[in-house]
Amino acid sequence: MKPEEKRRMRSAARFYAVQALFQMEASGVTVDTVAREFETHRFGEVMDGVELSEGHVDLFRKITSEAVNHQARIDQMTDRALVAKWPIDRIDPTLxxxxxxxxxxxxxxxxxxxxxxxxxxxxxxxxxxxxxxxxFVNAVLDHMAREAHPEAFR
Structure with missing residues (x-):
C-alpha cells in the first residue's frame, strides 16, 4: 500500500472516531457498543477512494477507547484552552x-x-x-498540544 493511501486511511479512522465519540455522547451507548457498530457497518466502506481496512480499525479503537479512558484529563485540558465563560459542556458536541x-x-x-x-x-x-x-479549533488544539507536549514547542 502506498504511503498516501495509508495516511488517508489513518485520517478516515480519525474521522470515524470523532463520529463515534459524538454518537456515544448523543445516544448514551458505551464505547464497546459504538465501536462494534462502526466496525460492522462503516469499515470496509470506500472513503476518499480508499477502502478502510481492518488494520485501521486498530487506530479507531485506540482513539475511542483512550478518549473514554482519559476523558476527565482531556476535558480539563480543553477547559483550560477555552475562554472562561465557555466551559466544555457549553460547546457544540461535535467540537x-x-x-x-x-x-x-x-x-x-x-x-x-x-x-x-x-x-x-x-x-x-x-x-x-x-x-x-x-x-477556534486550531487555538484550542494548539493549547492542548503545548500542555501535553511542551518539549515539542521549544
Missing part, C-alpha cells in the same frame, strides 16, 4: 468529540502534536466547511 479524539492522541499515543493538530483541523473543516470554527 467536544473533535477535542476528545485529538486529546486521546495527545495524551495516550505517540502521534506528533503537529500531526494531531493538522489531522483534526481537517476533520473540523469537514464538519464546519464555512470555516468560522477552524480558527
Amino acid at each position: 467536544r468529540a473533535v477535542f476528545r479524539a485529538a486529546g486521546a492522541e495527545l495524551v495516550a499515543h505517540d502521534t506528533p502534536p503537529k500531526v494531531v493538530i493538522t489531522e483534526y483541523l481537517s476533520i473540523a473543516d469537514a464538519f464546519y466547511p464555512e470555516g468560522r470554527e477552524k480558527a
Whole structure:
C-alpha cells in the first residue's frame, strides 16, 4: 500500500472516531457498543477512494477507547484552552468529540502534536466547511498540544 493511501486511511479512522465519540455522547451507548457498530457497518466502506481496512480499525479503537479512558484529563485540558465563560459542556458536541479524539492522541499515543493538530483541523473543516470554527479549533488544539507536549514547542 502506498504511503498516501495509508495516511488517508489513518485520517478516515480519525474521522470515524470523532463520529463515534459524538454518537456515544448523543445516544448514551458505551464505547464497546459504538465501536462494534462502526466496525460492522462503516469499515470496509470506500472513503476518499480508499477502502478502510481492518488494520485501521486498530487506530479507531485506540482513539475511542483512550478518549473514554482519559476523558476527565482531556476535558480539563480543553477547559483550560477555552475562554472562561465557555466551559466544555457549553460547546457544540461535535467540537467536544473533535477535542476528545485529538486529546486521546495527545495524551495516550505517540502521534506528533503537529500531526494531531493538522489531522483534526481537517476533520473540523469537514464538519464546519464555512470555516468560522477552524480558527477556534486550531487555538484550542494548539493549547492542548503545548500542555501535553511542551518539549515539542521549544
